[in-house]
Amino acid sequence: MDGQPSHIDQIKQNNIGTVYRLIDQYGPISRIELSKKAQLAPASITKIVRELVDAHLVMETEFLDLGFRGRPATGLRLASESWHFLCVSISLGNLMLGLRDLSGKLIVEDVLPLPANNDKSFLDRIVDEIDSFFSRYQSCLERLTAISITINAIVDPTKGLIYSSPYYQVQELPISEYLHRRTGLPVFLQHEITAWTIAESLYGAAKNCQNIIQIVIDENIGAGVIIAGQTLHSDNRSVMEIGHIQAEPNGELCQCGNLGCLETFANISHILSRTKQLLTTAPDSLLNYESLTIESLCQAANKSDILAMDIIRDIGVKIGRIIAIMVNLFNPEKILIGSPLNACQQILYPIINECIKQQSLPVYSKQVTLVATEFNNSGTLSAVASVKKALYDGSLLINLMKG
Numbered sequence: 225m226d227g228q229p230s231h232i233d234q235i236k237q238n239n240i241g242t243v244y245r246l247i248d249q250y251g252p253i254s255r256i257e258l259s260k261k262a263q264l265a266p267a268s269i270t271k272i273v274r275e276l277v278d279a280h281l282v283m284e285t286e287f288l289d290l291g292f293r294g295r296p297a298t299g300l301r302l303a304s305e306s307w308h309f310l311c312v313s314i315s316l317g318n319l320m321l322g323l324r325d326l327s328g329k330l331i332v333e334d335v336l337p338l339p340a341n342n343d344k345s346f347l348d349r350i351v352d353e354i355d356s357f358f359s360r361y362q363s364c365l366e367r368l369t370a371i372s373i374t375i376n377a378i379v380d381p382t383k384g385l386i387y388s389s390p391y392y393q394v395q396e397l398p399i400s401e402y403l404h405r406r407t408g409l410p411v412f413l414q415h416e417i418t419a420w421t422i423a424e425s426l427y428g429a430a431k432n433c434q435n436i437i438q439i440v441i442d443e444n445i446g447a448g449v450i451i452a453g454q455t456l457h458s459d460n461r462s463v464m465e466i467g468h469i470q471a472e473p474n475g476e477l478c479q480c481g482n483l484g485c486l487e488t489f490a491n492i493s494h495i496l497s498r499t500k501q502l503l504t505t506a507p508d509s510l511l512n513y514e515s516l517t518i519e520s521l522c523q524a525a526n527k528s529d530i531l532a533m534d535i536i537r538d539i540g541v542k543i544g545r546i547i548a549i550m551v552n553l554f555n556p557e558k559i560l561i562g563s564p565l566n567a568c569q570q571i572l573y574p575i576i577n578e579c580i581k582q583q584s585l586p587v588y589s590k591q592v593t594l595v596a597t598e599f600n601n602s603g604t605l606s607a608v609a610s611v612k613k614a615l616y617d618g619s620l621l622i623n624l625m626k627g
């Protein structure tokens with residue numbers, strides 16, 4: 225986006241963002257209620273609302289005001305339907321493209337293969353797929369507002385650079401600048417886990433929490449941390465690499481060069497291959513009678529299968545130790561777990577909670593709650609976070625109101 229706003233412009237931008245957020249969270253809402261919640265004078269609310277209505281971002285609607293003898297009143301709600309944005313989610317072997325309206329509602333989503341090796345460059349392949357996506361869905365396309373990219377790679381969201389990727393041949397790729405030049409749209413880039421954590425904090429399991437840690441355990445292991453409402457590492461580096469903290473001093477060699485990283489122990493592929501090995505010594509396990517997946521492992525643990533429970537407990541102890549360290553470092557209110565292992569949370573969570581209780585400072589640990597993320601990381605949902613954030617801080621709204 226263009227330049228830095230002046231101090232006055234920055235205040236105006238923040239106020240517009242706050243009003244928009246409150247209408248999103250509480251709409252339909254009256255101007256009087258909005259003025260109280262935003263702590264802004266009624267005259268300022270009237271002015272901001274008029275600008276948002278004129279720009280077709282907010283609309284008036286009749287609603288039943290229960291506080292006023294149940295009479296119909298005029299309230300405000302967002303007008304999101306005629307604004308779209310493109311979500312681009314890049315993961316191992318896949319490119320997901322999703323078209324959403326400004327509320328985040330999905331209009332259409334495609335999952336396309338994106339193999340690591342190909343004659344064409346990574347960027348050319350992404351651009352070609354975006355072009356054909358738009359021509360496929362031209363008929364349902366409303367006014368485009370932004371492009372939001374999430375990827376599991378080392379990124380610089382401020383500069384819009386992908387430094388490197390564990391799967392694709394990219395090096396310091398200025399993807400945001402390139403797509404901005406091509407489309408004229410603001411382009412957001414964020415690490416997938418950081419974006420997911422921001423989504424949970426804005427409209428998910430950690431809504432209204434200022435201090436959270438989110439631990440992701442799937443094919444990748446990582447963490448997002450928000451302290452005093454600010455996302456750590458969101459601006460110039462990617463993510464908390466807790467997957468590369470040593471969990472077993474004599475463990476397996478990790479791709480990063482370290483021995484026994486958490487990722488070599490607790491990512492889904494490693495969990496399944498260890499289970500497969502251990503099954504040879506457990507003829508009574510339920511898992512001998514069905515195909516081994518992370519879902520069947522969790523189900524077996526829920527049915528008190530000894531081998532499955534031992535494996536889940538062992539993961540709980542290793543992860544719990546690292547979470548306990550993070551509790552001492554960050555003093556969070558909430559810890560979110562984003563993982564298919566949430567299917568057996570009644571076994572996993574007490575172990576992690578026990579580690580937190582035993583291994584972190586009591587004054588910190590007693591106020592922490594451990595909960596599952598509200599969303600799973602499927603599709604392009606995490607890409608919504610950057611757009612919501614830019615709407616709520618007002619920056620994207622100012623851009624849209626300029627027309």
Ligand SMILES: [Zn+2]
Pocket residue numbers: 467468469478479480481482485487
């Ligand atoms: Zn490692």
